[in-house]
Amino acid sequence: MMGMKVAKHVDQLRDIIRFWRGQGLKIGFVPTMGYLHEGHQSLIRRAAEENDKVVVSVFVNQMQFGPNEDFDAYPRDFDRDCQKCEEAGADLVFHPDNEDMYEEDFITYVDMTGLTQGLCGKTRPIHFRGVCTIVTKLFNLVTPDRAYFGQKDAQQLAVITRMARDLNMNIEIIGCPIVREDDGLAKSSRNTYLSAEEREAALVLSKALRAAKEKIEAGEKSAEVIQNFLKEAIETEPLAKVDYASAVTWPALEEKEYMEGEMLVAVAVYIGKTRLIDNVIVDIAE
Numbered sequence: 001m002m003g004m005k006v007a008k009h010v011d012q013l014r015d016i017i018r019f020w021r022g023q024g025l026k027i028g029f030v031p032t033m034g035y036l037h038e039g040h041q042s043l044i045r046r047a048a049e050e051n052d053k054v055v056v057s058v059f060v061n062q063m064q065f066g067p068n069e070d071f072d073a074y075p076r077d078f079d080r081d082c083q084k085c086e087e088a089g090a091d092l093v094f095h096p097d098n099e100d101m102y103e104e105d106f107i108t109y110v111d112m113t114g115l116t117q118g119l120c121g122k123t124r125p126i127h128f129r130g131v132c133t134i135v136t137k138l139f140n141l142v143t144p145d146r147a148y149f150g151q152k153d154a155q156q157l158a159v160i161t162r163m164a165r166d167l168n169m170n171i172e173i174i175g176c177p178i179v180r181e182d183d184g185l186a187k188s189s190r191n192t193y194l195s196a197e198e199r200e201a202a203l204v205l206s207k208a209l210r211a212a213k214e215k216i217e218a219g220e221k222s223a224e225v226i227q228n229f230l231k232e233a234i235e236t237e238p239l240a241k242v243d244y245a246s247a248v249t250w251p252a253l254e255e256k257e258y259m260e261g262e263m264l265v266a267v268a269v270y271i272g273k274t275r276l277i278d279n280v281i282v283d284i285a286e
């Protein structure tokens with residue numbers, strides 16, 4: 001260990017942050033739910049390049065999970081996470097208990113209209129309220145100069161960017177590219193749920209997105225054509241069930257009959273019981 005610190009409690013975290021702030025150090029922050037992989041590590045590495053100190057939080061935030069979602073099953077391995085954080089250049093890992101983050105009589109939420117209604121918000125109606133609330137709490141604790149989010153969760157990146165701007169949080173939100181397995185599957189902690197057969201089937205997400213991108217680059221401008229193309233491509237895989245396949249403006253997430261400018265082409269697909277997401281951002285040629 002090269003001296004990476006672990007804080008389990010809010011007070012421990014605040015003490016360390018106060019000390020760093022007193023030295024005038026710039027702080028980069030990477031919020032995660034743990035079970036870290038190369039995707040998370042790419043965010044930590046980038047934060048280490050651009051800041052004096054890097055804080056990573058590892059907290060599976062129950063508030064952002066629906067009643068029938070996978071909160072209990074969500075994979076956890078804190079010792080391994082600490083190794084991955086240190087390897088990637090983190091200085092402090094914040095790993096609070098639920099009780100540390102939420103008082104029993106907690107009643108305050110950060111919520112958003114518009115951006116959170118479509119895409120994942122349709123099937124996960126309380127998800128982004130949970131995300132905005134925990135990220136705000138973590139921002140208040142860590143007081144970062146910059147915070148790093150993966151484009152893997154593109155809607156989340158758009159939501160957090162807007163929240164930070166709307167609420168004058170004075171934190172630079174930095175989006176980072178999707179890290180993929182060699183065969184194209186976007187890395188995700190949830191990939192551990194997949195059986196060998198499902199892992200193979202899961203390739204259909206990135207394959208369909210790649211094909212849709214090519215179609216757009218070849219001149220297709222109709223959002224509906226692209227959406228239908230994606231649905232059909234994904235449903236050729238018997239284990240796959242489409243939750244949504246959408247092409248919306250980036251980062252406003254608005255529907256448009258004819259695509260123009262930067263567009264987010266995004267899918268959510270059940271592979272067996274596991275819900276996976278993936279996307280690509282395309283710049284539509286004039």
Ligand code: AMP
Pocket residue numbers: 031032033034038039040042043148149150151152153176177178179180186187188189
């Ligand atoms: P999570 O632990 O899934 O909540 O993710 C924590 C952060 O890591 C989020 O900002 C994610 O977008 C980001 N992330 C997760 N998977 C990837 C990936 N494959 N590539 C890039 N960033 C990722």
